[in-house]
Amino acid sequence: xxxxxxxxxxxxxxxVKISASGVQVYYGDNHAIKDVDVEIKDKTVTAFIGPSGxxxxxxxxxxxxxxxxxxxxxxxxxxxIDGEDIxxxxxxxxxxxxxxxxxxxxxxxxxxxxxxNVAYGPKIHGLARNKAELDEIVEKSLRRAAIWNEVKDxxxxxxxxxxxxxxxxxxxxxxxxxxxxxxxxxxxxxxxxPIATSQVEELIDELRTNYSVVIVTHSxxxxxxxxxxxxxxxxxxxxxxxxxxxxxxxxxxxxxxxYITGRIG
Amino acid sequence: MVDIPxxxxxxxxxxxxxxKRTKKRNAAEKRFRFYGLAAICIGLSALVMLLASILYxxxxxxxxxxxxxxxxxxxxxxxxxxxxxxxxxxxxxxFGYAGLIEEAVENAIEEYGIEIExxxxxxxxxxxxxxxxxxxxxxxxxxxVGGTQQFSFYTTSRIDQYYKGKVTMASAELDxxxxxxxxxxxxxxxxxxxxxxxxxxxFIFAPDASDQRPEAAGLGVAIIGSAYMMLIVxxxxxxxxxxxxxYLEEFAPTNRLTDIIEVNISNLAAVPSxxxxxxxxxxxxxxxxxxxxxxxxxxxxxxxxxxxxxIISTRAALKSVPPSIRDAALGVGASKMQSVFHHVLPLxxxxxxTGTIIGLAQALGETAPLLLxxxxxxxxxxxxxxxDGFFDPAxxxxxxxxxxxxxxxxxxxxxxxGAIIVLLVFLAIMNITAILLRRRFERRW
Ligand SMILES: Nc1ncnc2c1ncn2[C@@H]1O[C@H](COP(=O)(O)OP(=O)(O)OP(=O)(O)O)[C@@H](O)[C@H]1O
Ligand SMILES: [Mg+2]
Numbered sequence: 144x145x146x147x148x149x150x151x152x153x154x155x156x157x158x159v160k161i162s163a164s165g166v167q168v169y170y171g172d173n174h175a176i177k178d179v180d181v182e183i184k185d186k187t188v189t190a191f192i193g194p195s196g197x198x199x200x201x202x203x204x205x206x207x208x209x210x211x212x213x214x215x216x217x218x219x220x221x222x223x224i225d226g227e228d229i230x231x232x233x234x235x236x237x238x239x240x241x242x243x244x245x246x247x248x249x250x251x252x253x254x255x256x257x258x259x260n261v262a263y264g265p266k267i268h269g270l271a272r273n274k275a276e277l278d279e280i281v282e283k284s285l286r287r288a289a290i291w292n293e294v295k296d297x298x299x300x301x302x303x304x305x306x307x308x309x310x311x312x313x314x315x316x317x318x319x320x321x322x323x324x325x326x327x328x329x330x331x332x333x334x335x336x337p338i339a340t341s342q343v344e345e346l347i348d349e350l351r352t353n354y355s356v357v358i359v360t361h362s363x364x365x366x367x368x369x370x371x372x373x374x375x376x377x378x379x380x381x382x383x384x385x386x387x388x389x390x391x392x393x394x395x396x397x398x399x400x401x402y403i404t405g406r407i408g
Numbered sequence: 409m410v411d412i413p414x415x416x417x418x419x420x421x422x423x424x425x426x427x428k429r430t431k432k433r434n435a436a437e438k439r440f441r442f443y444g445l446a447a448i449c450i451g452l453s454a455l456v457m458l459l460a461s462i463l464y465x466x467x468x469x470x471x472x473x474x475x476x477x478x479x480x481x482x483x484x485x486x487x488x489x490x491x492x493x494x495x496x497x498x499x500x501x502x503f504g505y506a507g508l509i510e511e512a513v514e515n516a517i518e519e520y521g522i523e524i525e526x527x528x529x530x531x532x533x534x535x536x537x538x539x540x541x542x543x544x545x546x547x548x549x550x551x552x553v554g555g556t557q558q559f560s561f562y563t564t565s566r567i568d569q570y571y572k573g574k575v576t577m578a579s580a581e582l583d584x585x586x587x588x589x590x591x592x593x594x595x596x597x598x599x600x601x602x603x604x605x606x607x608x609x610x611f612i613f614a615p616d617a618s619d620q621r622p623e624a625a626g627l628g629v630a631i632i633g634s635a636y637m638m639l640i641v642x643x644x645x646x647x648x649x650x651x652x653x654x655y656l657e658e659f660a661p662t663n664r665l666t667d668i669i670e671v672n673i674s675n676l677a678a679v680p681s682x683x684x685x686x687x688x689x690x691x692x693x694x695x696x697x698x699x700x701x702x703x704x705x706x707x708x709x710x711x712x713x714x715x716x717x718x719i720i721s722t723r724a725a726l727k728s729v730p731p732s733i734r735d736a737a738l739g740v741g742a743s744k745m746q747s748v749f750h751h752v753l754p755l756x757x758x759x760x761x762t763g764t765i766i767g768l769a770q771a772l773g774e775t776a777p778l779l780l781x782x783x784x785x786x787x788x789x790x791x792x793x794x795x796d797g798f799f800d801p802a803x804x805x806x807x808x809x810x811x812x813x814x815x816x817x818x819x820x821x822x823x824x825x826g827a828i829i830v831l832l833v834f835l836a837i838m839n840i841t842a843i844l845l846r847r848r849f850e851r852r853w
Contacts, residue, residue: 253736
């Protein structure tokens with residue numbers, strides 16, 4: 144089998160894509176994210192790790208304002224993409240989300256055909272001028288999500304009729320179809336078998352050439368394999384953030400060390 | 409290690425014999441199943457009894473006894489001026505035709521050689537509707553005056569009821585409206601082939617008739633009135649209800665105001681329907697000056713009544729769409745509107761339709777508010793086609809049932825049951841439609 148540990152490219156040169164400072168998130172009285180500062184680089188894979196309930200998903204959802212849909216959620220602090228404040232009153236979250244795509248923790252295909260699932264985003268954003276272009280985008284996206292061969296003969300079948308892992312890859316295809324600049328992935332591989340996982344990891348690595356990818360994962364190995372930067376969250380705090388190599392080989396914080404060696408979490 | 413005492417009662421627990429606890433649990437389950445079954449049986453038998461009694465009483469309303477007579481359209485009576493001018497013919501009122509019917513009956517007796525001793529007023533076996541029927545025909549065909557024409561008339565309700573087994577010779581003897589001899593005449597005519605019982609489409613399509621002519625009363629106006637009202641309810645309640653629900657469920661911020669609105673909608677659903685009738689009377693008739701007895705007012709009142717039902721079921725349908733679908737749509741950059749109209753609404757569609765149809769069915773069977781706005785009136789003329797017809801007087805199916813049960817002649821009781829059957833058929837059709845739509849469009853995700 145091919146070694147899935149991809150060679151580490153130099154990331155220090157890359158610009159900052161997303162910068163967050165002093166981010167606080169409250170769900171009612173529950174203080175879920177406590178004063179997080181982080182800089183996410185362009186053309187880099189950043190992994191968020193940490194025990195369950197520590198706020199990884201919450202922070203990820205702040206980055207494309209998906210938390211807006213939760214009534215009790217309250218966000219403070221400053222998050223900028225390419226230097227622009229995404230919580231500025233002039234920002235239309237719809238435009239932001241076209242720029243910052245998302246793959247959710249649970250696969251959530253639309254109850255429509257496989258084709259329509261992928262074509263929906265390009266359609267509403269007007270990315271294709273005709274049917275042929277749309278077909279091309281759909282095929283390209285499905286190929287990138289490593290699912291094309293499995294579904295190419297049944298594009299008109301229901302997306303919900305696929306297996307859990309296939310559904311998740313369909314969701315990835317749907318997310319990349321709109322050509323986002325940043326892709327947020329919340330445990331994209333938790334429902335996948337090892338082969339599909341390595342395919343998705345390859346995809347993530349490929350996406351890195353053009354996009355910035357943020358991935359939440361519970362698998363240390365996966366974080367080590369795909370990411371160049373890693374952030375460790377614990378109880379709503381960003382405990383440690385740095386190069387993946389450094390976090391896994393030489394963590395500075397005791398909590399990070401205990402977590403990656405399997406003692407907390 | 410601690411020895412845990414064997415709670416199963418036997419030291420060696422074999423799975424071939426049930427132990428005490430399991431037996432007890434099984435017995436409890438059996439008992440519960442029995443209670444459930446008994447409850448269902450009680451419910452079912454009540455339903456069967458209800459249906460059986462309605463069908464038994466109502467089915468005869470769909471057939472009617474008719475007598476075929478040759479009516480001499482004598483020119484002396486119908487066209488005294490002798491110029492066949494329709495205007496002059498129209499001057500002869502319905503009463504003038506009664507003599508012709510009498511003549512027709514006597515001719516028939518003679519023709520068939522019927523001899524009945526003590527037969528008095530033989531024309532009484534023919535419905536009072538007959539004169540009007542002949543007159544209407546003559547006005548349309550003035551050239552026929554002077555000849556004879558074959559007509560098929562209703563018999564009076566007493567003769568009709570005799571054939572349905574509800575009037576007997578014994579009861580006829582005491583009845584001022586029918587005599588034994590008249591029944592004998594009817595039987596003789598039947599033998600001669602001039603009198604028979606057949607399916608009566610007029611029961612469904614004809615308008616209501618007065619107290620003296622139950623045999624001519626039909627549901628036509630009531631069905632049209634109900635249909636008009638359902639149309640109004642559908643056109644108003646569905647869009648308003650769905651729009652309100654979408655706003656409340658998808659867009660409204662959660663605050664005190666929306667809470668209050670929500671509570672009040674639930675309360676509205678529980679308001680007795682007669683209250684809506686009073687409201688309709690005060691607002692639509694007294695204040696807005698809309699006509700009484702009109703489907704437009706009935707439709708508006710029923711719309712108010714149906715709205716909460718539709719809103720509640722639509723919101724339930726919207727709520728049942730998993731939030732992950734909304735997230736998915738927003739995640740690829742759809743706007744709130746797009747996520748609702750492209751994804752949520754299609755998934756909620758079957759639920760919304762079911763709720764709407766059930767709301768409509770409820771409105772179709774509603775009586776009390778319609779009584780208050782005067783839809784209980786005696787209407788013998790069909791309303792016009794919509795939209796003008798919405799302002800013409802009409803009745804409604806359930807009100808017609810109520811109306812007929814109030815009348816003295818027992819023939820109306822039969823018709824009331826017949827009307828209930830028609831109403832139930834409409835309700836069944838609507839409910840089956842709801843079920844089919846749900847089956848057809850239901851999708852899993
Ligand atoms: N919609 C919500 N409403 C209220 N509280 C929430 C909501 N979502 C998350 N929380 C709370 O915020 C905290 C962080 O949750 P979050 O989902 O971000 O954890 P996570 O790190 O993604 O966990 P996991 O690894 O299990 O997915 C938890 O305490 C959770 O209870
Ligand atoms: Mg999570």
